[in-house]
Amino acid sequence: MGHQQTVSTTFTSAVGERIGASLALVDAELARRYPGDPGTRQPVHTVYVPADAFDAATVRSWGEGALAALDRHAPDAASFAAVLGIPDRLAGPVYDRVRAKLRREPVEDLRIDFEDGYGLRPDAEEDAAAARAAQLVARACAEGTAPPWTGIRMKCMEAAVRDRGVRTLDVFLTGLLEAGGLPEGLVLTLPKVSYPEQVAAMVHLAEEFEKARGLDGGRIRFEVQIETTQSILGADGRATVARLIEAGQGRVTSLHYGTFDYSAACGVSAAHQSADHPAADHAKAVMQVAAAGTGVRLCDGSTNVLPVGPRERVHAAWRLHHGLVRRALARAYYQGWDMHPGQLPTRYAAVYAFYREGLEEAAGRLAAYAGGGGGAVLDEPATARALSGYLLRGLDCGALDAEEVAALTGLDRAALDRLAGRTAPQD
Known part of the structure; x- marks a missing residue:
């Protein structure tokens, strides 16, 4: 006791120094390409609204429409839980949280659509719609009524619509800037990407706008929509998604899967075009592996079966x-598209039940790991990151409360952030 044992070694310090020098470029490359989770809240969904249908009351009307659907078709916790198969013990808490969310913040991420949901219009009409969208977004941000994230989906970089897409982007960004500046929650979506050069072109547009308007470099970032087969597997037989991320030069924030365009491109018949089709699973698995560790997030597609009628x-x-939605959450797709107000109740019900049903187990395992006392499951640091990430996502979306998580884990938000590898400030 108290004596250090002397051990013999063979390598000299110079060997370690040479190894370090030989891997310095790899260390730098790993740090650049794989910075890890950005440490900020991720929306649980994106709502798409055609540009001509968007107005100052859109977010409020979606919340009201969702609540009206609940009142009409599931007026209490028991009836809602029976429809969806939510366990009795979760029925009340989930239903109450869903209703509160629909009153408080029905839409987390809004995309004003100038692409498929809007179509081809005369230039003067689309110019006016883009300018109007900018004014409405700026006003909502100033009044504090905008969703946490808001932006547009422009037309793609394909030759037939490229100029129109670029002009709409210009009109929208210029209108925002002249109305008071680009909002913090600005999100831009570049659809139907097939080649890295199209992402590079979007980077160039962002750079040119920043330079012309005196903005900080890198201020404008964007999402990439995966809707073509070429975005998964290129003509040369090489996987494409990682190359799209690299072409974004740090500006790509997320990858959105386009259920119906991608399915159609694969030849899937209309009746079988769904987010759970094997073709969709393959594409999303490729996206997931390519994005892992990069800080680029994933978003699932939508269903076009709307909750309307009897x-x-x-x-x-x-x-x-x-x-x-449940299936996507289990597969680590924590965000998806919603196309109709009637889908909001089931979006939030699925999300809230997902986090509440696993709260006690995740909290118990994390408490045992943090305390070093062991438990029924022997977790490693990587699993501790996943457990804390699970709880943080539940907190961010409103499924969990900070007090109950702290009581079960003995950990505050800062400790959860550290265990999850989150270093950036939270939204």
Whole structure:
């Protein structure tokens, strides 16, 4: 006791120094390409609204429409839980949180759509719509009524619509800047990307706008939509997604899967185009591996089966949507598209039940890991990151409360951030 044992070694310090020098470029490359989780809140969904349908009341009307659907087709916790198969012990807490969310913040991420949801219009009409969108977004941000994230989906970089897409982007960004500046939650979506050069072109546009308007370099970032087969596998047989991320030069924030364009490109018949089709699973698995560790996040697609019509049809659409959201969450797709106000109740129900049903187990395992006392499961640092990330996502979306998580884990938010490898300030 108290004596250090002397051990023999063979390598000299010079050997270690040479190894370090030989791997210096690799160390730098790993740090650049794989910075890890950005440490900020991720929205649980993106709502798409055609540009001509968007107005100052859009977010409020979506919340009101969602609540009206609940009142009409599932007016209490028991009936809602019965439709979706939510366990009795979760029925009340989930239902109450869903209703509160729909009143407080029905839409987390809003995309004003100038692409497929808007179509081809005369230039003067699209110019006016883009300018109007900028004014409405700027006003909502100033009044504090905007969702946490808001932006546009422009037309893609393909030759037929490229000029129109670039002009709409210009009109929208210029309008925002002249109305008071680019909002913190600005999100831009570049659709139908097939080649890295199209992402590089978007980077060039961002750079030119920043220079012309005296903005900080890197201020404008964007999402890439994966909707073409070429975005998964290039003509040369090489995987493409990682090359798209690299072409973004740090500006790509997320990858959004486009259910119907991608399915159609694969030849999937309309009746079988769904987010759980094997072709979709393959594409999203490739996206997931390419994005892992880069800080680029993933977003699942949508279902076009809307909860409208008689109660039986609404309930069937709710079950389908709820099941797809649950499936995506289990596969680490924590965000997805919603296309109709009636999908908001099942989006939040699936998300809240997902985090609440696993709260006690995740908290218990994390508490045992942090305390070093062991438990029924022997978790490693990587699993501790996943456990804390799970709890943090539940906190961010409103499924969990900070007090109950702290009581179960003995850890505050800062400690959870450290265990999850999050270093950036939280939204």
